[in-house]
Amino acid sequence: MQENFGSKRLVVGAHYGLRDWLAQRVTAVLMALFTLVLLAQVMFGAKLGYERWSAIFSSQWMRVLTFVVIVALLYHAWVGMRDVWMDYVKPVAVKLALQVFTLAWLVGCAGWAVQVLWRL
Amino acid sequence: MADTTQTQERPVYRNIHVSQIVSYRLPPAGIVSILHRVSGVMMFLLLPFVIWLFDVSLTSEISYERFSSAFVAGVGFLPGWFMKLVALALIWAYLHHFIAGVRHVWMDMTHSVSLAQGRVSALVTLGASAVLTLALGLKLFFF
Numbered sequence: 001m002q003e004n005f006g007s008k009r010l011v012v013g014a015h016y017g018l019r020d021w022l023a024q025r026v027t028a029v030l031m032a033l034f035t036l037v038l039l040a041q042v043m044f045g046a047k048l049g050y051e052r053w054s055a056i057f058s059s060q061w062m063r064v065l066t067f068v069v070i071v072a073l074l075y076h077a078w079v080g081m082r083d084v085w086m087d088y089v090k091p092v093a094v095k096l097a098l099q100v101f102t103l104a105w106l107v108g109c110a111g112w113a114v115q116v117l118w119r120l
Numbered sequence: 121m122a123d124t125t126q127t128q129e130r131p132v133y134r135n136i137h138v139s140q141i142v143s144y145r146l147p148p149a150g151i152v153s154i155l156h157r158v159s160g161v162m163m164f165l166l167l168p169f170v171i172w173l174f175d176v177s178l179t180s181e182i183s184y185e186r187f188s189s190a191f192v193a194g195v196g197f198l199p200g201w202f203m204k205l206v207a208l209a210l211i212w213a214y215l216h217h218f219i220a221g222v223r224h225v226w227m228d229m230t231h232s233v234s235l236a237q238g239r240v241s242a243l244v245t246l247g248a249s250a251v252l253t254l255a256l257g258l259k260l261f262f263f
Contacts, residue, residue: 032221049184053178054178077160080157081164106164112175116175
């Protein structure tokens with residue numbers, strides 16, 4: 001266990017800074033790869049219509065991958081929006097309200113997207 | 121303990137006030153940075169619209185018709201060209217955020233950061249996102 005007293009005592013933060021910094025990059029890479037995978041499927045093949053478009057999201061692996069990307073987007077956007085609120089909004093009450101709004105907005109959107117994905 | 125009463129004037133650095141923003145000239149990297157934010161917030165706010173598109177394009181063949189007609193006949197009181205404009209704004213936001221993000225990860229991983237490199241990669245980011253947006257905009261509106 002790490003020493004956390006005397007001169008080694010941690011006096012700043014809960015180290016979520018590094019965690020969020022890393023998470024934002026990992027989720028970004030995931031979403032970028034998803035973009036390429038989706039783009040490849042859209043670009044190559046027959047003329048794009050409902051049939052082929054829905055077929056792309058009907059395969060189980062694509063559904064799981066899309067789900068992972070939805071969760072990644074949720075976390076990525078949360079970290080980003082939290083940064084924006086922390087930088088520009090000073091009053092604690094307003095900041096908290098905006099953060100709660102952001103979470104509700106993102107969780108709501110993610111729920112909707114997952115619903116669309118799994119009723120296919 | 122003679123100089124406790126007479127302290128030298130120290131420089132004070134304050135945050136930039138909103139009213140001063142226009143008079144600050146940002147370097148290309150600064151422009152990329154603020155646009156990275158702007159594009160992120162844009163996509164955050166338009167997220168329900170994107171999921172609505174995802175919804176109507178996938179749910180059924182009938183709803184797919186609504187998806188494609190949204191950009192021709194429009195949705196509700198919003199005309200088709202306006203929907204295309206919103207889509208184009210999203211396309212730019214995605215491209216800029218994507219390329220600026222790749223620039224970030226690349227700088228994080230290689231540690232090869234200098235003033236000159238930062239400037240060039242920032243200009244490349246701005247140029248690439250603009251050119252790609254223009255190309256996709258032409259496709260969206262005219263082809």
